[in-house]
């Protein structure tokens with residue numbers, strides 16, 4: 454990283470569970486000049502990363518605040534449409550676990566979205582990338598992130614008007630603020646669902662490993678596709694493993710296929726991220742894994758709603774937890790697997 458890049462890396466002071474201060478709900482149009490100056494002319498050293506829609510840069514404004522600037526690739530008409538969609542949706546949405554939109558810039562060919570900068574970057578960076586060696590995700594933080602992200606998605610599904618399907622829930626889209634609270638990002642894929650519609654069929658978007666089978670194969674998007682992706686994310690968070698593991702040149706195994714036999718064999722401790730060094734609350738780990746697996750089951754109608762997911766993760770209802778443990782998927786292994794879950798469908802995820 455060059456000199457120009459100097460984001461402040463925060464660690465939480467006091468309790469992780471403390472409430473965030475209320476978000477400012479205003480947003481505005483930024484001039485291109487202002488964003489050039491904030492990001493040192495979109496300097497390579499300021500670049501936080503690149504996704505499907507363009508590059509994200511760190512920047513700071515004249516008032517000292519830090520921003521993340523998403524500069525969209527404008528040469529495709531689709532990018533323009535996605536830009537308009539994302540801005541329109543985000544402008545309306547305010548929730549403690551959804552990334553705050555500060556504004557946008559649309560000058561000439563430039564389409565840019567400005568967000569709050571998240572000083573602790575993404576879950577991906579802590580689980581698998583630049584911060585993975587720092588071991589900052591202790592168990593309490595992981596549990597908080599799971600509940601917070603679930604509450605953010607719950608808000609999109611059940612409280613936003615009209616309801617919103619995220620379509621790209623994954624660890625790079627769960628950002629972490631100064632207190633390690635989850636901020637679900639990227640509604641560029643989300644489409645507004647008219648009330649009463651059960652699903653919308655459209656081109657499949659999303660990221661391999663997190664895609665619900667019915668969405669990947671039929672392009673049938675519904676809230677339960679997000680529930681599936683969230684299940685995969687929970688397994689990733691608990692175990693520190695990636696959503697898809699390469700076993701050999703032609704064999705891959707999904708994280709759910711790895712985890713289920715271990716649960717059935719009552720070998721839960723083997724599921725915990727080794728980076729936790731055994732420091733976790735057993736009951737909570739079990740809860741997180743069981744919830745993850747009911748979310749990531751193949752039949753969409755059997756997956757819970759995000760309302761149920763939040764309740765289950767919080768562990769408030771003993772009856773619900775009891776029912777969860779008795780779920781049929783924890784009784785038998787799918788016929789295709791041996792007791793160690795080491796048989797994987799050959800390149801089963803390559804049909805994309």
Ligand SMILES: Nc1ncnc2c1ncn2[C@@H]1O[C@H](COP(=O)(O)OP(=O)(O)OP(=O)(O)O)[C@@H](O)[C@H]1O
Nearest residue numbers: 501502503504505506509521568569570571575625
């Ligand atoms: N507000 C932000 N604060 C800090 N880091 C951010 C912010 N927004 C995005 N990032 C990071 O910048 C990188 C690029 O983000 P981007 O959303 O473009 O790609 P992605 O999340 O990998 O894929 P996708 O395009 O599917 O969302 C990611 O690592 C992301 O976590």
Ligand SMILES: [Mg+2]
Nearest residue numbers: 504625626639
């Ligand atoms: Mg993203």
